[in-house]
Amino acid sequence: MALNIERKVSSDETVISVAGDVDLYTSPELRKAVLEAVPGAAGRVAVDLSGVNYIDSSGIATLVEGLRSAHKHDKAFVLVTPSPPVMQVLELSKLDNVFEVRTTS
């Protein structure tokens, strides 16, 4: 399943909404979107994962890279409403407490 990525910019937040499967094939697209959004974002960088059906370790690694890049640029990095499959992989990876998670968009 292809990945659908949308970016919405407001004065205090850049929201990247992701829908579909994030795997070895599609994660480079997410990586590009996240790493491009971080440096120029006006405020927080929020990644909406409510529409993600599946995520693998390359997708999780991309989120870790996004978080690190946001910290480097002194910006907050938030995961918005991760879907159950995303939460399950974050928990399995022991990374569920590393990310700030917001449950409403």
Next chain:
Amino acid sequence: MRTQEKDLRLTVRSDPYLLASIRSLVRGWLESWNVSSEAVHQVVLAIDEACANAIRHAYEGRKDRCVELTMHAEPEYFEFQVSDQGVPCPSECAEYRPLKIPDSEDLRPGGLGVQLMYEVFDEVQFCPGPTIGNCVTMKLMRRKRGI
């Protein structure tokens, strides 16, 4: 190893595009055994990681090679094997390092796939060939899991 009725052997081109199809097939196979949806998701993830490692590391991203997957059921366990004819996996990459909550210092992307395989399965065995190829065998004990 005796072949069982539902056993499956599949050879797939080493193209990341095909991982979604592999996942769909593995999901269907597990569902035919009435495996719970949470366990299905975890096993699908771990097998996807094994296939992705073959593509990414053993074949160094080459899309024209072959990855072989077998799924075999015994009354006591399910056994999955992913093999390739690529670069043998260095032993340090196949080691089990229990995942722990990282602090921001050692938070780094990468290296997670193999550890997820260990987290999901009851037994994981990596057999890199002496000069070429890898075979990883992953077992899920059925009684322990109530499957």
